[in-house]
Amino acid sequence: MTGLTAAKTAIPAEGAWQQIVSFLSPGLKEIISAVPQRYLSELEEIRLRRDRPLMLGVGSADFFVRRDGSVNHIPAGAFVIEASDLEKVIHNISGYSIYALEEELRNGYLTLPGGHRVGLTGKAVLDNGRVKTIKHISGLNIRVCREVKGIAGGVLNKLIDHKTGSVYHTVIFSPPRCGKTTLLRDLVRQISDGVPGFNFPGRTVGVVDERSEIAGCHRGVPQMDVGVRTDVLDGCPKAQGMMILLRSMSPDVIVTDEIGKMEDIKALEEVFNAGVRVIVTIHGSSLRELAARPALKYLLQLNIIERFVQLGRSRGVGTVEKIYTGSDLLQLGVKQ
Amino acid sequence: MIKLIGGLLIVTASGLAGWKKAGLYSRRPRELRQLITALQMLETEITYVATPLPEALARTAEQMGSPAAALFGRIAAELRSGSGKPARDTWSESLQWYYPRSSLGESDLSIVRGLGNSIGISDRDDQGKHIRLAAEQLKAALAAAEESAQKNVKMWNYVGLLGGLVIVLALY
Structure with a gap:
């Protein structure tokens, strides 16, 4: 933890x-x-x-x-x-x-x-x-919007494949108001800027920010520090936005907030197929609960997501309760 | 000799006065036309591009000649100053400031002032309607202004010059 x-x-x-x-x-x-x-x-x-x-x-x-x-x-x-x-x-x-x-x-x-x-x-x-x-x-x-810089450091270390230097496909999930978006924003910043501490050079990140919560854009310009290699598509529906970024900005990582609809998952599938890494957040308090939703069940069955980060409030907002790997899912019996 | 110089001075002064009065009549249609063009630009900025009001006004000012540029430039600057005043107050104060600097009549300005009550505070369709209405009213005023210019410009030029001559003759 x-x-x-x-x-x-x-x-x-x-x-x-x-x-x-x-x-x-x-x-x-x-x-x-x-x-x-x-x-x-x-x-x-x-x-x-x-x-x-x-x-x-x-x-x-x-x-x-x-x-x-x-x-x-x-x-x-x-x-x-x-x-x-x-x-x-x-x-x-x-x-x-x-x-x-x-x-x-x-x-x-x-x-x-x-x-x-x-x-x-x-x-x-x-x-x-x-x-x-x-x-x-x-x-x-x-x-009031507050950036909380630096909180993603510990998590990021576990979301990077240190052999290849690439980012794992990651889902961050928690009930509302547990700091998903705040964590996501700092992850974006650190992945984009790179982390010299563990020799991570920084990757091009594409953010689809449908509700302007990740980058807080004002007239299209991010008001938060989202890193030097980050492109933000503000106010765009997630499924369409991911396709646009995929085609136009050649990102290494695509990031979006609060997926849940089937069309979002279909778009994610396209992104996976293009070899681009994905970090998304989902509302939900347990993996079992996620698996009970048809669209997310489909996502889990694709067997592609490598890391699940569960947030909670047990030690204040934004506590990382547990990080699951793909193999944990099998043990938990969430995946068939 | 002195009489002659005096007579010349009287004729010149009176001629100039007439010319100035005539200028007022000939400048009014020009300024009205300018205002109409300005409103059309503003309408485009607002309804097609949805440019924020201060910027839309500043752009309009940039493309206008004097004296309308001063009016729109002033409103834009006042709105940007962050005084927290409602747009309609800024609008109407700027028109008050503009009045002595222009050849427009009180009725012309009241058309533009009326627009200030609705500028910026509704959706694009509605803004378009208000601006077009004001422009139509200005066009009606323009027709009247052109007619009175046609009548009055020549008349005041003659009245000035001939009036001067009459005074000189009467004094001789």
Whole structure:
């Protein structure tokens, strides 16, 4: 077991909250800046809901903020978000251009410079039964993005075939919020940059980042450090994206997040056949559970994935619980 | 001799005044045409390319001549300054600033000001509609402006010159 202590190695958040505050309205900026530093340094999200109190998510708890910047567990007396506050924030995050965010509004979120994510709710406008856009935006959730560099070192060592210098086909799986994407991002960075420590020269990595979570792209430019040899296809459906990267960018490793659909697996098969290495993440708490899903069962039966990394929270977010190899699967009876 | 010089001065001054007034009438259609072109560019930037507003305005300014370039350039710069002001306030303040520098009438500017209420805050189709509506209204204003230019430019040129002569003759 390799312990990953994400919380301890996290980059200080001073820069992060200041970046976010620059998108707030002048009034909100003043209030948040007055919040005690110990809350801001662990700030995870700022929630703005029209006509309701200003709320901060800090660690795993949430707090309501008063006009003077003091925080409290009780909503009474907290600063209430007005329409004009929301309007100004929306102006700032959209660069005065709601029309330029059609795709983002359809998906319900957008990425800010710095990789921070903003979720939006309001009234959905439908077109042929599909969400066309969101109007009358009334709720924003600004999520602070923190890069945790260096956490993948221990894992990466076990994901490299030291004889040939190539990366094993790897699946990272865990329940939600266990640090899959954070680990994946750091793996991408280290595989791309190379690790002199164990004589790994660095490989060309292609990332299909459908939900902009791995590289946190803002207008196509990665806001996180994803390494020097990394190409990111932002906002692209995974199956299509893998094919595009395979054909156009000649990657050594293709990386994508949260696969699960049959079309994703079919695309992965193409990638395997092209001799390109694959690292993907999957939601799931055990190998048995993965094997119970038809699409993933098919993937397991292909007998190609060489490493399964299971993450959990037993020693904090991002703990590597176990790394399985292909032969472990046979012993566990997961594979027929 | 002094009388002659005085007379000449009066005629020149009055002629210049008439010429200036006529210039106002002939510049207005030109500026309206310029605004219409600018709005068409803005529409293309927004509806086809979805360029963010400050950038779309700056690009429009780059391609425009004076004085419309100054207007769009100013709005773009104000929006980029990160004041947190809503776009419609910036828009309308910039028009206020532009008014004394242009030959446009209050009614022309109010058309553009109206556009400021909706610029940037809706989807592309909707933005296109608002911009086209403003451009159509400006075209109507242009037709009226051209007609009044035709009537007034010549008249004010003559009125200036002849008025000066009349004054000189009366004083003689």
